[in-house]
Amino acid sequence: MCGTVGKATILGSLAHAIIKxxxxxxxxxxxxxxxxxxxxxxxxxxxxNEEVADHVRNHLIQKWWGLVGHYFREHCGVIDIxxxxxxxxxxxxxxxxxxxxxxxxxxxxKHGSKRYPQLTGKIRVGDALSLDFDDNKFDVATLIxxxxxxxxxxxxxxAIREALRVVKPEGTVLIRESNLxxxxxxxxxxxxxxxxxxxxxxxxxxxxxxxxxxxxxGGQVDSVQFxxxxxxxxxQWMLPVATKIEHRLESGRFSNLAAHYVLALxx
Ligand SMILES: C[S@@+](CC[C@H](N)C(=O)[O-])C[C@H]1O[C@@H](n2cnc3c(N)ncnc32)[C@H](O)[C@@H]1O
Numbered sequence: 190m191c192g193t194v195g196k197a198t199i200l201g202s203l204a205h206a207i208i209k210x211x212x213x214x215x216x217x218x219x220x221x222x223x224x225x226x227x228x229x230x231x232x233x234x235x236x237x238n239e240e241v242a243d244h245v246r247n248h249l250i251q252k253w254w255g256l257v258g259h260y261f262r263e264h265c266g267v268i269d270i271x272x273x274x275x276x277x278x279x280x281x282x283x284x285x286x287x288x289x290x291x292x293x294x295x296x297x298x299k300h301g302s303k304r305y306p307q308l309t310g311k312i313r314v315g316d317a318l319s320l321d322f323d324d325n326k327f328d329v330a331t332l333i334x335x336x337x338x339x340x341x342x343x344x345x346x347x348a349i350r351e352a353l354r355v356v357k358p359e360g361t362v363l364i365r366e367s368n369l370x371x372x373x374x375x376x377x378x379x380x381x382x383x384x385x386x387x388x389x390x391x392x393x394x395x396x397x398x399x400x401x402x403x404x405x406x407g408g409q410v411d412s413v414q415f416x417x418x419x420x421x422x423x424x425q426w427m428l429p430v431a432t433k434i435e436h437r438l439e440s441g442r443f444s445n446l447a448a449h450y451v452l453a454l455x456x
Pocket of ligand 1: 226227230270271272273274276277291292293294297315316317318332333334335338339388
């Protein structure tokens with residue numbers, strides 16, 4: 190009897206030690222992933238704003254708004270997770286939302302607070318994997334171009350679960366990501382965009398396919414929409430013509446080959 194209890198105790202302690210070690214390793218890996226992304230964005234923070242031209246950035250956010258604006262009500266509470274310098278948070282504030290933004294990069298937050306003084310105190314350093322907010326606080330959470338900078342699938346899913354945690358019941362999580370279904374855009378995102386901008390690294394980020402997310406979050410998917418065929422290097426003078434072509438492509442049968450997708454998840 191004593192022998193059996195003794196063995197069970199030893200096995201129990203061993204299992205406990207292994208679990209403790211694994212969970213420490215997991216926590217460590219989360220910290221390393223966040224730090225890698227954080228140091229990358231800290232390094233490029235000074236020129237981050239010049240990486241994508243204003244006319245392209247505005248074009249993208251306006252299109253995004255056209256697709257998902259109905260998920261917002263005036264004065265509703267929004268958290269922009271991975272807000273960067275806060276340009277999208279600023280856009281949403283101008284639309285009448287109560288916005289807070291968090292980002293892993295303190296340098297981006299510092300630059301953003303200078304660039305958008307109206308966001309001072311509203312954007313701050315924070316980790317998408319462990320948000321410093323109570324459950325059920327916001328009406329909408331946005332993750333705009335953030336997930337592919339989180340370097341493991343588990344952590345990407347963790348960030349989405351965190352976003353779902355902080356939105357109210359019936360609240361919405363809006364995920365915008367690059368769509369790599371189209372081989373041309375795959376080539377663009379992996380090898381051409383990194384030649385012109387420092388945001389993404391040559392050879393690919395941890396892209397997250399839309400189908401993976403819809404498969405994973407099944408019943409919570411409220412909508413999936415695709416948008417834009419305009420590459421980021423499009424000069425301003427070409428935008429009116431490019432927009433017309435884009436409109437045709439978006440409303441045609443190959444719309445799912447667009448460069449971005451936006452996925453709405455309901456809590
Ligand atoms: C491509 S930028 C997009 C920034 C902004 N959403 C925009 O659209 O301009 C990706 C951002 O994700 C942030 N990020 C990456 N991992 C993060 C994490 N674990 N927690 C918070 N922010 C993170 C980066 O610091 C960076 O600002």
